[in-house]
Amino acid sequence: MTTFAPKTYQSQVLDSVEAYFKACHELPSPSIAFTATTERLWGRGNTYNPLSGFPSDMPYFCLRVPTGGGKTWLAAKSVALVNTHLLRCEHSVILWLVPSKPIREQTLRALRDRQHPYHTALREAGPITVLDLEEAKSVTRATLDTSTTIIVATRQAFQVEEEECRKVYQSSGALMHHFDNVSPTQRDELLTEGEGADRITPYSLANVLRLRRPFVVVDEAHNNRTELAFDMLARFRPSGVMELTATPDLERTPSNVLHSVSAAELKAEEMIKLPVVLETEPNWQQCLADAIGRRDALHKLADDERRAGAAYLRPLVLIQSEPRRAGVDTLDFERVKNELITNHGIPASEIIVATSEEKGLEQIDADYKLGIADPACPVKFVITQKALAEGWDCPFAYILVSMASLHSATAVEQLLGRVLRQPGASHRQARALNQSYAFVVSRNFAETASALRDRLVAGAGFERREVNEFVTAAKAEQSRLDLEGHAGRVVVRPVAITLSEKPDLKSVPKQIRDKVSWDGKLNTLTISTPLTEDEAERLKASVKSETAAAAIVEAAEVSRTTAIEFFQTPAELGERFRIPQLALRIQGELALFDDPEELEYPWDLSRYDAAPTADDLSALGAGFKVSEGGEIDVDDVSGRVISRFLPDLQRDLGLVYQPENWDEIRLATWLCRNLPEQSLTHASKQAFVAAWLTDLLRRDDVTLARANLQKFLIRNRLEVRIRDLRKQAVSQAFQQTLFGEDAASRVGxxxxxxFEFHAQAYAPSRDYDGRFGHFDFRKHFYGRMGEFDSKEEFECACWLDIQAQQGSIQFWVRNLVRREGSSFFLQKADGRFYPDFLCQLPGKADKPGPILAVEYKGADRWLSAEDDRLIGGLWANLSEGRCRFVMVKDRRWDWIEEYLK
Incomplete structure (x- = not known):
């Protein structure tokens, strides 16, 4: 079986999904739960947008994951969370929608393959069955009753004009047994045909789905999300909808983004190759030659690393040629292939063509066991025209070459997606092998860089602020013209020259006219935006005298050189920012303290009272009432009307998934097996669960049948109880280890x-948008800056930057929360403390100065922050003067000033 260790950001995504599902049951409605969950996770609650055509309180959310982030694995892993925490049942129906037939076939193969990580992730939900839509039309009741059933289909299959869609609603004798002994409540919810006495209920797959309340997974949800096919899903009465996409709709029909992963997080965890190093060249043959030279250099680095023990890697070039057009001279695939063979001596065996007519990729997959990644495969160049085959994976792609600028948005986005993925998701020693490359036939670098950034945003799911730093110029002279890449950190001084004649600006292209202006009174031409050499040549043709032409060429050179003043951040200047971390001495050796489970503490459930609490009994009572069709309409505390969606869903699932008549021992065994507490011995957990369940069943209003029906709710209550008890034990050990006598011998x-703040690993979930005011931050470590939680926190950042500009601080960073690779933290007993700001203080000679951590706390949260003050103070005290910590409230900047001396 293929092993797959999840990345930290992937675990965080799944934690967010679990938190939302739990909140759906704990709060009055899934919409309130969404806002509350995003508030708790990200510091600002997102507004919930109901999905048109569906119940307004149906759980509906989106996971935003850029290209290369593992969306399909996350979807497969989420199925167990759907069953356990949302539906609270052992088995379910998952309707898994994909954008096309090739992706459907690829997804079906992977989900069915017992060696594939997707299948392994699915198996966490228990027994599973994976079907296509055709197979689902004859699915048996036994299959649905005994396994979680995944039905993989394209969204197009549910368009009215599609034959597949019509068959979903047709009666079938093969499905008749699904409707035996349905209750009146269930029958009332089924679709019917005909009128009056002729009305019938068809034995259709649509009605089977209505009985089973499928959960819908929408892969690549950005593709035609508003089409009728998506609206028709409401007819199946879904229990919820989860979208996964790199580019969610945030305007027309806004998605509810529960968790957003950034490209910087993927880079930090070695999932994608960044930055994209861009080079433009107007001569297509030279552009191709440059790309070949880059590929050869990368191949040499890969061979050197392989000899040192690294995995096999053969860097590939993906070339986007022009389509053929009758009577027009184009750089089509034959011309490009001929150039490679004739002028560069590339063997024909190293080149394949992938177009609608040429099926080179399919042949490679047929000829080699590992496809194009097979060491025996000689291919180094792939020439395509529009787009590659959907779903085709290209692990060795490193270089994109575009023969005609970036004219085909879809093709460029797709090819970029192939190039960005890091082979084997593993970091290489050579920095050049951790980057992507783009060579584009173009005369205008800035325009090409802008178009490439647009493609990364629109197709790969990058944040607009991220792409500025993730597209860089290969050549220094081209970098100077990339003003967008230095957004907010560049000053362009206009260049004015006096001319003896008025230039004919109407004769030059608009893109050049937009960069200049003519003052007829002063006879001056002002260049407001840098001109390239080509643009200068075009502009000088607008005047007749050689003197005026020479003046224009000279002024244009000034506009793109000395007239541009760049402001570089400390990260861009190559400064290092390293923060010493807390370490724990384990068996005489220091190890990073990032998990309280590393502490030694007595942990035995037999020491605790194994009985349901009052809260447990209250929750179970409400659960029994819901499952038996009772009404719970108003929250006694708030007076708010509670959503009926989840209670009705629990009732429907209880009717269709009838539990077996288990005895007390079997129920206790099931509970133990489904309580994921690795820190306990099985015997300890078994004894606690058996005693807890026995105490519950002694109560007059709890029967074994009732407990069996609500075993998932009981499991959840037990999980909470055990987790709370473990926290108590951990807290005691934490206090003793870190703050007891001789703590200095155990912690350092x-x-x-x-922790090091790397130059391109800063990944805010939200950039600061100016909502608390504007300030020209000059000493922040990065060009980007994470959002502030309050106006006072923003003012604290302004104060720190002023001190830095005056020399008291070298530079500082807005620390982030829960961002792997971007966040410094101090481990606590029950979580992590992320100080708001980290400052590098000035050092002496070649020795760096101390690190100052600053936390701003509103007066209303001061008392609850005692444990943050304690761990921050401990970190500073144990650092032997290298670290300082201060917590501030009420704008007491003088408290910080004391630590700057």
Whole structure:
């Protein structure tokens, strides 16, 4: 079986999904739960947008994951969470929708393959069955009753004009047994045909789905999300909808983005190759030659690393040629292939063509066991025209070559997606092998860079602020013209020259006219935006005298050189920012303290009272009432009307998934097996669960049948109870280890374990948008800056930057929360503390100065932050003067000033 270790950001995505599902049951409605969950996770609650045509309180959310982030694996892993925490049942129906037939076939193969990580992730939900839509039309009741059933289909299959769609609603004798002994409540919810006495209820797959309340997974949800096919899903009475996409709709029909992963997070965890190093060249043959030279250099690096033990890697070039057009001279695939063979001596065996007519990729997959990644495969160049085959994976793609600028948005987005993926999701020693490359036939670098950034945003799911730093110029002279890449950190001084004649600006292209202006009174031409050499040549043709032409050429050179003043951040200047971390001495060796489970503590459930609490009994009572059709309409505390969606869903699932008549021992065994508490011995957990269940069943209003029906709710209550007890034990050990006598012998702050803010690994979930005011931050470590939680926190950042500009601080960073690779934290007993700001203080000679951590707390949260003050103070005290910590409230900047001396 293929092993697959999830990345930290993937675990965080799944944690967010679980938190939302739990909140759906704990709060009055899934919409309130969404806002509350995003508030708790990200510091600002997102507004919930109901999905048109569906119940307004149906759980509906989106996971935003850029290209290369593993969306399909996350979807497969989420199925167990759907069953356990949302539906609270052992088995379910998952309707898994994909954008096309090739993706459907690829998804079906992977989900069915027992060696594939997708299948392994699905198996966490228990027994599973994976079907296509045709197979689902004859699915048996036994299959649905005994396994979680995944039905993979395209969204187009549910368009009215499609034959597949019509068959979903047709009666079938093969499905008749699904409708035996349905209750009146269930029958009332089924679709019917005909009128009056002729009305019938068809034995259709649509009605089977209505009985089973499928959960819908929409892969690549951005593709035609508003089409009728999506609206028709409401007819199946879904239990919820989860979208996964790199580019969610945030305007027309806004998606509810529960968790957004950034490209910087993927880079930090070695999933994608960044930055994209861009080079433009007007001569297509030279552009191709440059790309070949880059590929050869990368191949040499890969071979060197392989000899040192790294995995096999053969860097590939993806070339986007022009389509053929009758009577027009184009750079089509034959011309490009001929150039490679004739002028560069590339063997024909190293080139394949992938177009609608040429099926080179399919042949490679047929000829080699590992496809194009097979060491025996000689291919180094793939020439395509529009787009590659959907779903085709290209693990070795490194270089994109576009023969005609970036004219075909879809093709460029798709090819970029192939190039960005890091082979084997593993970091390489050579920096050049951790980057992507783009060579484009173009005269205008800035325009091409802008178009490439647009493609990364529109197709790969990058944040607009991220792409500025993730597209960089290969050549220094081209970098100077990339003003967008230095957004907010560049000053362009207009260049004015006096001319003896008025230039004929109407004769030059609009893109050049937009960069200049003519003052007829002063006879001056002002260049407001840098001109390239080509643009200068075009502009000088607008005047007749050689003197005026020479003046224009000279002024244009000034406009793109000395007239541009760049402001570079400390990260861009190559400064290092390393923060010593807390380390724990384990068996005489120091190890990073990032998990309280590393502490030694007595943990035995037999020491605790194994009985349901009052809260447990209250929750179970409400659960029994819902499952038996009772009404719960108003929250006694708030007076708010509670959503009926989840209670009705629980009732429907209880009717269709009838539990077996288990005895007390079998129920206790099931509960133990489904309580994921790795820190306990099985015997300890089994004894606690058996005693807890026995105490519950002694109560007059709880029967074994009732408990069996609500075993998932009981499991959840037990999980909460055990987790709370473990927290108590951990807190005691944490207090003793870190703050007891001789704590210094057990804990240390060391440079051996230091967090480093890397130049391109800063990934805010939200950039600061100016909502608390505007300030020209000059000393922040990065060009981007994470959002602030309050106006006071923003003012604190302004104060720190002023001190930095005056020399008291070298530079500082807005620390982020829960962002792997971007966040410094101090481990606590029950979570992590992320200080708001980290400052590098000035050092002496070649020795860096101390690190100052600053946390701003509103007065209303001061008392609850005692444990943050304690761990921050401990970190500073154990650092031997290398670290300082201060917590501030009420704008007491003088408290910080004390630590700057």
């Amino acid at each position: 702050v060391t440079d051996e374990y230091a």
